[in-house]
Amino acid sequence: MKMTIQDILALKGRRKITMLTAYDYPLASLIDQAGIDVILVGDSLANVVLGLESTTQVGMSEMLHHAKAVRRAVKNALVVGDMPYEAYQLNIPQAVDNARRFIEEAKCDAIKLEWFDKCLEVTEEIIKAKIPVMGHIGLTPQTADKLGGFKVQGKDAETAKKLITQAQRLEDLGCFSIVLECVPDRLAEIITKKIKIPTIGIGAGSFCDGQVLVIHDLLGLFERFKPKFVKQYINLSPLIKKAIEEYKTEVISGKFPAKEHSFTIKGEELEKLKS
């Protein structure tokens, strides 16, 4: 059964919500078959798929391209499109149009956007347009330079209080959930208790209503760096490299393709062809 926003809201306090990122058809299909509740087409696409340094380097066209592929694969999970930086932080009037493109063109169920100085105005307009919004506070990678880099946020009472207020404002505006990225676990616990919508943690400890990971981190498919909060459930990179090396050896030696990988032509046809 297809997950709805109402289903996600109803999970708070009943069971933990599971969320993973996906960017393409095959992995989205496997994640969906495994019964994950929410699939985020994250702007982490920039790092883990496109080999870029920063998430600010992807735009709407790349995000929509991948969101469409994910959506084709998914039968049950709620699909959330991640608004890239240029889609809402540079030109606020365009933010609603871009949010609508995720819903209408890519058939996503909701969008996510990161906290920034005009976040409340933009979120309010998108929700007014009847587009479900997932908030994202704490470490917001698109504007990490303004937060002192890729650091845990809310470690002192003053900044922690700001994060609590941000979460409450986003709830008041009608967001259906909020990602808490890289905040102390006890702060995540306070936020989770204070708001009625689910919190989804990444580097935010075990008290959140749900958890999200980047699928390439979980599978060991991203070798450039591994944040402390990542649990690698399998390390696929060496397995994939080994398979590719075996293929190379077998092609060079002539072991592949074997008879069973080849097509045949009837002997008489071959004779006709040769004569």
Ligand code: KIV
């Ligand atoms: O783009 C992404 O992968 C994200 C998650 C880290 C929440 O925003």
